[in-house]
Amino acid sequence: xxxxxxxxxxxxxxxxxxxxxxxxxxxxxxxxxxxxxxxxxxxxxxxxxxxxxxxxxxxxxxxxxxxxxxxxxxxxxxxxxxxxxxxxxxxxxxxxxxxxxxxxxxxxxxxxxxxxxxxxxxxxxxxxxxxxxxxxxxxxxxxxxxxxxxxxxxxxxxxxxxxxxxxxxxxxxxxxxxxxxxxxxxxxxxxxxxxxxxxxxxxxxxxxxxxxxxxxxxxxxxxxxxxxxxxxxxxxxxxxxxxxxxxxxxxxxxxxxxxxxxxxxxxxxxxxxxxxxxxxxxxxxxxxxxxxxxxxxxxxxxxxxxxxxxxxxxxxxxxxxxxxxxxxxxxxxxxxxxxxxxxxxxxxxxxxxxxxxxxxxxxxxxxxx
Numbered sequence: 537x538x539x540x541x542x543x544x545x546x547x548x549x550x551x552x553x554x555x556x557x558x559x560x561x562x563x564x565x566x567x568x569x570x571x572x573x574x575x576x577x578x579x580x581x582x583x584x585x586x587x588x589x590x591x592x593x594x595x596x597x598x599x600x601x602x603x604x605x606x607x608x609x610x611x612x613x614x615x616x617x618x619x620x621x622x623x624x625x626x627x628x629x630x631x632x633x634x635x636x637x638x639x640x641x642x643x644x645x646x647x648x649x650x651x652x653x654x655x656x657x658x659x660x661x662x663x664x665x666x667x668x669x670x671x672x673x674x675x676x677x678x679x680x681x682x683x684x685x686x687x688x689x690x691x692x693x694x695x696x697x698x699x700x701x702x703x704x705x706x707x708x709x710x711x712x713x714x715x716x717x718x719x720x721x722x723x724x725x726x727x728x729x730x731x732x733x734x735x736x737x738x739x740x741x742x743x744x745x746x747x748x749x750x751x752x753x754x755x756x757x758x759x760x761x762x763x764x765x766x767x768x769x770x771x772x773x774x775x776x777x778x779x780x781x782x783x784x785x786x787x788x789x790x791x792x793x794x795x796x797x798x799x800x801x802x803x804x805x806x807x808x809x810x811x812x813x814x815x816x817x818x819x820x821x822x823x824x825x826x827x828x829x830x831x832x833x834x835x836x837x838x839x840x841x842x843x844x845x846x847x848x849x850x851x852x853x854x855x856x857x858x859x860x861x862x863x864x865x866x867x868x869x870x871x872x873x874x875x876x877x878x879x880x881x882x883x884x885x886x887x888x889x890x891x892x893x894x895x896x897x898x899x900x901x902x903x904x905x
Contacts, residue, residue: 568785610806685728701717711829723831735817752834753787873886
């Protein structure tokens, strides 16, 4: 809204000098982050009270690991706050004619609504194990992934036909190979599903998922700024993606929303993000990675999420179902660390440190190529 108004008044910028600022990505990114933080601080307490009054409370799953305090009755669906903050921020500062922004918002909303449906089902059934079935969630995740893959490799590809089906890898200056629309479409399909579920698996301790998510999206926002700038992208040998800089503003809004949410989600949590938040965050990160051609950077940048997902799937699919025994004491990774006697807060902070180091290493790939 502010972006559109300022562009409308731009011919009068000699009088309304403020209108010139909206053409600077850095300014809009800062304002979008501040707007998102302010939204969280203004509405979180009211939302928490609303959730309490309507008994939308977390349904604790039995993991075999005891917490330092009883988390039963903690409000859930806090992802609504994160999504709402990003949407309001983008309504004010975003360019809604930008394909990169529209794809990212679509991913966030689709997966967020899917997570909200799952959270409401768990509350209604009064069980953390009785939400949507795994099959139904995979079908709905796959439906979005299929549509998104078709957009990315089809005639309306935001990246253009020259870059649409090429694979880029970290530490190498040029696209590695063009794998064609069918194989790349399949790759996108599987990638989006995996990442969205990886964040969902990681969301098991107070503040554990949101801080690494902030690191990941912040780094992707910097990549978006570089790839959306003709001079910087040429200097650093990245493909120039016209309009990708809008993802910097989107990422800044998410970082602001994440920091505001962490205020209430830090141990001991006053609210959980629920599947509403974790699926929305995972879907958003996956979409941004694909749009920026950084899919193969994610195993490094989001290494914590990958490790959490792999330990969970290895335990469940290979250990329990195939071998008939546990491979780890507990799964996913954070519960295994708790089982070894490490306090919850120490597990969370140590994993934050790991995620931060991986983010710094990922940033280094901008130059180390």
